[in-house]
Amino acid sequence: MVEIKDPKSKKYDRQLRIWGAHGQAALESAKICLLNCGPTGSETLKNLVLGGIAGFTIVDGSKVEQQDLGNNFLLSEADLGHSKAQGVSSLLKELNDSVTGGFVETDPEQLINDQPAFFNNFSLVIATQLREATMLKLDDICRAEGVKLLAVRSYGLVATLRVSAAEHAIVETKPDNAVGDLRFHAPWKELHDFAMSFKLAEMDEIMHKHLPFAILLIQAVGHWKAGHQGKLPSGSKERTDFKALLKSWQRQIDGIPVEEENFSEAMTNASKVWSQHGIPSEVQAILEDDCMNLNSSSSTFWCLAAALKRFIEQEGQGCLPLEGTLPDMHATTDLYLQLQRVYQTKAESDVTAVETHLRAILKDNASSISSISRAEVKLFCKNARHLRLVRFRRLSEEFGISCKHNVLRQALTAEDQATNATLYILLRAVDRFYESHKHFPGTFDSPPESEIPMLKAKAGALLSEVGASPSPAWDDCLAEMCRFGAGELHCVAAIIAGMAAQEGIKLLTKQFVPQSGTLVYNAMGSTTSVFCL
Amino acid sequence: MDVPGRWKDLDHLLTRPGNVVGPGFEPDPALRAFLHDDCRVLCVGAGGLGCELLKDLALSGFGQIDVIDMDTIDVSNLNRQFLFRLKDVGKPKAEVAAAAINQRVAGVHVTPHFCRIEEKPLEFYQQFQIIILGLDSLEARRYMNQVACSFLAFEEDGSPDLSTIKPMIDGGTEGFKGHARVILPGFTPCFECTLWLFPPQTKFPLCTLAETPRSPAHCIEYAHLIQWGQERPGHDFDADVEEHMRWVYDEALKRAAKFGIAGVSYQLTQGMDNYMMYVGTDGIYTHTVKYEKDAACLICSSGVPLHAPASSTLQQVIDQLQRDPRFEGKLQSPSVSCGPQNLYMHGIFEEETRQNLQKDMKMLIGGSHAILQVNDKKLLAPLRCRLTLSDHSDLDAEMAE
Numbered sequence: 001m002v003e004i005k006d007p008k009s010k011k012y013d014r015q016l017r018i019w020g021a022h023g024q025a026a027l028e029s030a031k032i033c034l035l036n037c038g039p040t041g042s043e044t045l046k047n048l049v050l051g052g053i054a055g056f057t058i059v060d061g062s063k064v065e066q067q068d069l070g071n072n073f074l075l076s077e078a079d080l081g082h083s084k085a086q087g088v089s090s091l092l093k094e095l096n097d098s099v100t101g102g103f104v105e106t107d108p109e110q111l112i113n114d115q116p117a118f119f120n121n122f123s124l125v126i127a128t129q130l131r132e133a134t135m136l137k138l139d140d141i142c143r144a145e146g147v148k149l150l151a152v153r154s155y156g157l158v159a160t161l162r163v164s165a166a167e168h169a170i171v172e173t174k175p176d177n178a179v180g181d182l183r184f185h186a187p188w189k190e191l192h193d194f195a196m197s198f199k200l201a202e203m204d205e206i207m208h209k210h211l212p213f214a215i216l217l218i219q220a221v222g223h224w225k226a227g228h229q230g231k232l233p234s235g236s237k238e239r240t241d242f243k244a245l246l247k248s249w250q251r252q253i254d255g256i257p258v259e260e261e262n263f264s265e266a267m268t269n270a271s272k273v274w275s276q277h278g279i280p281s282e283v284q285a286i287l288e289d290d291c292m293n294l295n296s297s298s299s300t301f302w303c304l305a306a307a308l309k310r311f312i313e314q315e316g317q318g319c320l321p322l323e324g325t326l327p328d329m330h331a332t333t334d335l336y337l338q339l340q341r342v343y344q345t346k347a348e349s350d351v352t353a354v355e356t357h358l359r360a361i362l363k364d365n366a367s368s369i370s371s372i373s374r375a376e377v378k379l380f381c382k383n384a385r386h387l388r389l390v391r392f393r394r395l396s397e398e399f400g401i402s403c404k405h406n407v408l409r410q411a412l413t414a415e416d417q418a419t420n421a422t423l424y425i426l427l428r429a430v431d432r433f434y435e436s437h438k439h440f441p442g443t444f445d446s447p448p449e450s451e452i453p454m455l456k457a458k459a460g461a462l463l464s465e466v467g468a469s470p471s472p473a474w475d476d477c478l479a480e481m482c483r484f485g486a487g488e489l490h491c492v493a494a495i496i497a498g499m500a501a502q503e504g505i506k507l508l509t510k511q512f513v514p515q516s517g518t519l520v521y522n523a524m525g526s527t528t529s530v531f532c533l
Numbered sequence: 534m535d536v537p538g539r540w541k542d543l544d545h546l547l548t549r550p551g552n553v554v555g556p557g558f559e560p561d562p563a564l565r566a567f568l569h570d571d572c573r574v575l576c577v578g579a580g581g582l583g584c585e586l587l588k589d590l591a592l593s594g595f596g597q598i599d600v601i602d603m604d605t606i607d608v609s610n611l612n613r614q615f616l617f618r619l620k621d622v623g624k625p626k627a628e629v630a631a632a633a634i635n636q637r638v639a640g641v642h643v644t645p646h647f648c649r650i651e652e653k654p655l656e657f658y659q660q661f662q663i664i665i666l667g668l669d670s671l672e673a674r675r676y677m678n679q680v681a682c683s684f685l686a687f688e689e690d691g692s693p694d695l696s697t698i699k700p701m702i703d704g705g706t707e708g709f710k711g712h713a714r715v716i717l718p719g720f721t722p723c724f725e726c727t728l729w730l731f732p733p734q735t736k737f738p739l740c741t742l743a744e745t746p747r748s749p750a751h752c753i754e755y756a757h758l759i760q761w762g763q764e765r766p767g768h769d770f771d772a773d774v775e776e777h778m779r780w781v782y783d784e785a786l787k788r789a790a791k792f793g794i795a796g797v798s799y800q801l802t803q804g805m806d807n808y809m810m811y812v813g814t815d816g817i818y819t820h821t822v823k824y825e826k827d828a829a830c831l832i833c834s835s836g837v838p839l840h841a842p843a844s845s846t847l848q849q850v851i852d853q854l855q856r857d858p859r860f861e862g863k864l865q866s867p868s869v870s871c872g873p874q875n876l877y878m879h880g881i882f883e884e885e886t887r888q889n890l891q892k893d894m895k896m897l898i899g900g901s902h903a904i905l906q907v908n909d910k911k912l913l914a915p916l917r918c919r920l921t922l923s924d925h926s927d928l929d930a931e932m933a934e
Contacts, residue, residue, distance in 0.1 A: 013609040018708055039592075050612050069639070070539040073588050076637050095615055156545070161817075176814055177768070177777070239766070271766045448549055476552040483549045487542030490592035494585065502709060502813050512709065515816040524553045526713070526809045528819040 008098070015051060023509035024052065030123040030508045032056045035108035037088040039493035040154045041128035042074045047501030049092045053508075055100035056092070057122075060085040061107035071490040109134050116141045124504055126150045129488070132399055132431040139164050139395040148507050151395070152500045155430065156484020157523040158423050159496035163503055163514050168390045169301040171383045172511040181323040181385060184217045184273045185232055194342050195219055200249055208251055212331040212339050213265035220246050220266075221273055232274055243270055261330040279312070279320060286389050287312070294365045300372055303365075304380045305387070307358035311350070321350035321381035351378045390516045398518065398533045399428070407533055409468045418471040420520045420529035425466070426481045429459035440486035448482040455482060480524070492523050540565060543594050569596035569640070575661040576600045577650060577677055579626040581613045582667030582704050587630055588616075590665070591638040598634070599661070601646040601653070602627040650676060655683060655913075658699070666703045674703060678716065678724035682833045683914030685718040691835040693719030709813035718833050721807040726827035729753050730778070756784035779820065831859060836904050836919030843924045847876055847897060848890040850920070854907060860916070868908045871898050876905075895922055
């Protein structure tokens with residue numbers, strides 16, 4: 001069957017492979033507000049516009065100057081003297097005609113102070129090149145309205161990225177190395193009965209070598225448990241014995257086992273019998289979270305989590321719902337399909353059980369949620385093992401007295417983090433410098449070294465608030481920060497913008513796991529560090 | 534385009550003295566003029582990475598850029614290759630990308646080459662100060678690696694001739710993952726030195742790996758094939774999983790240290806990190822390391838070790854070369870020379886040098902050690918072999934060195 005693709009799915013083909021049609025739909029309904037459109041902001045938005053967001057609004061009060069032509073690809077000579085927001089906006093719209101865009105020629109700081117309601121209707125606010133004091137106000141505004149916030153900044157050869165949102169619950173975390181959930185260690189009744197219905201000894205040669213390895217392993221587990229007080233093989237000796245048991249079932253000619261592919265697969269997959277089966281700690285933490293005490297305004301995620309918990313306690317007997325996916329294995333088509341049906345039937349009945357709990361929960365809590373489709377319940381069950389909840393600290397916590405200073409102190413003495421932790425302190429110090437001197441260090445024509453002592457004073461004060469002493473990189477980093485002269489270099493902006501757009505996509509599609517702390521990118525050493533403060 | 538103030542942010546870095554700078558950096562306004570007017574950069578590939586690279590280069594002060602790409606634009610490129618529009622579908626990527634940069638960034642001159650990388654002679658690649666790769670295939674990377682390494686020459690003491698180093702930067706992305714690496718042939722590992730980063734692996738006899746590891750590759754293979762299964766049962770090794778690769782790398786380091794094998798070890802305190810990897814699926818994780826060169830790399834080492842019996846004739850050495858599995862598929866009709874001396878050459882010197890074939894190798898090279906240059910039409914650049922004539926076994930000879 002030839003799949004006929006509409007032009008849009010052809011254009012987005014490569015990204016649809018990563019986040020699927022539903023991820024794309026989420027992106028296509030996203031309205032984004034960008035504050036300041038220097039290279040950091042412009043490049044972040046460019047990446048998202050290419051991906052196909054619904055629309056954007058750029059807020060920037062400045063006019064295009066020569067300096068912008070040296071670092072911003074979205075501006076050109078024709079824009080000189082005109083509104084920067086307008087210039088960037090018009091080229092961005094050219095990049096993707098299905099995206100609508102607008103601009104407001106106002107200083108973001110003024111907008112934050114005068115018109116906080118402006119931000120209410122956006123899915124995501126991307127704030128770039130804003131100082132600490134302004135960011136604090138913006139974070140409060142966004143938190144109050146449940147608008148997600150991305151703070152991005154590049155400063156010379158350093159850049160930072162920080163997500164702020166109340167909580168971000170993810171069903172589709174898409175882990176890289178998920179181990180399938182096949183229940184060899186504890187097959188449910190139907191699977192057990194199905195597996196045991198095959199008598200190896202009575203089979204003809206063809207059948208014997210086409211019995212799926214899953215059945216071989218389940219039989220071996222049954223056999224093993226019967227001889228070991230119901231316990232699974234543990235320790236390397238028992239595991240070797242377990243494999244030997246499997247091997248002894250292979251057909252032999254003159255005492256030599258015949259090569260059988262299903263048995264080879266059983267050997268390589270034997271470890272699935274004793275690999276981790278419990279509920280992962282991240283999922284356990286969700287099940288024990290305070291949000292599990294539902295009320296009428298609890299979100300879909302928490303209602304589903306509550307239903308999941310009831311399932312685990314009741315039908316699941318301590319297990320999560322079955323994923324229901326059977327990997328490919330050597331078998332006859334018919335046997336494979338029969339086995340697949342056993343897994344699918346169980347998965348479907350688990351979904352039904354969770355769904356029943358969910359209906360009761362929604363009713364009991366007089367939930368305002370109108371409906372949760374079976375498909376949604378199914379997706380939740382299928383990913384139950386990989387659920388994640390990310391909570392972001394408020395910027396006022398990070399920048400205030402409840403900052404986790406111990407984390408910073410530790411980083412400042414760790415060999416692989418000391419430089420980046422120092423840069424973090426200095427980035428905060430340049431904002432304090434600005435508050436006092438109304439300019440950033442090194443922005444004038446006078447030698448930047450002359451401002452090192454003033455920056456050092458600000459940074460030293462911060463350091464003593466943290467309760468740390470300077471790292472070996474202290475003086476070098478101080479000098480470099482002054483040398484940067486608050487410059488916004490295109491290549492640094494492009495890198496942090498790539499990461500920012502990626503985090504934006506994670507937040508909007510609710511897929512993959514966003515970064516929960518403040519990321520520092522150090523272009524001098526090509527390293528990054530994340531500090532959860 | 535030197536309009537006052539245009540490159541202000543960049544000028545801070547180029548004209549001010551710094552504490553975190555490369556050796557020999559002298560702040561000078563002329564640096565920007567050099568980058569803009571004289572420094573020639575080649576960008577290989579004009580796809581997702583290539584578009585981004587061209588833009589980044591143009592806005593980092595580089596003014597003389599070439600781009601080479603054999604592809605034409607497809608609709609499915611438009612979601613990331615932002616230099617192209619719907620009206621450009623079907624046109625050559627290199628040409629459209631070059632025109633887009635030239636039009637948008639005043640003063641920058643990008644020259645397109647719409648062809649395969651193999652179609653260009655080595656002289657073409659020689660003219661660039663830096664080569665940047667935005668490729669998506671292992672084969673193309675290996676080819677460009679050979680090109681960059683082919684310019685490398687060595688001093689008599691075996692150290693790289695600095696003037697012949699052609700710096701190359703390699704980037705790669707897939708999904709939410711990526712990497713960047715700097716290859717300074719002769720100093721940092723070339724692509725072949727670390728080919729183990731890419732599956733499939735070369736296979737070594739298990740007993741060698743377990744009992745007598747002899748090279749960094751042996752340690753890595755041991756960690757991958759043997760230790761993994763023992764220490765991480767239940768986890769299928771996946772070379773695409775960063776954590777798996779890092780585990781193998783760390784274990785290989787330990788094993789190499791135990792057997793005293795240099796090459797896997799790295800020290801953060803000296804030299805430059807040359808490889809940065811990026812994983813953005815679960816939060817953002819990057820890892821920056823200094824990989825080490827493979828001292829026996831066929832492509833970038835000063836000489837591949839080659840041991841032959843003390844009494845070998847030239848013919849026997851050539852036969853041995855052709856049987857050597859390391860050179861499989863690379864030598865069809867090798868010509869061999871030693872310094873300025875032609876030992877055996879195909880072509881017009883064949884008749885003149887044929888008589889050497891039956892001569893004693895020791896006599897021809899005047900001793901037991903020599904660097905042989907092996908040429909073959911299947912090789913992009915001559916292969917350097919560090920020949921030792923000795924009756925001890927390979928391993929003994931290695932120990933003796």
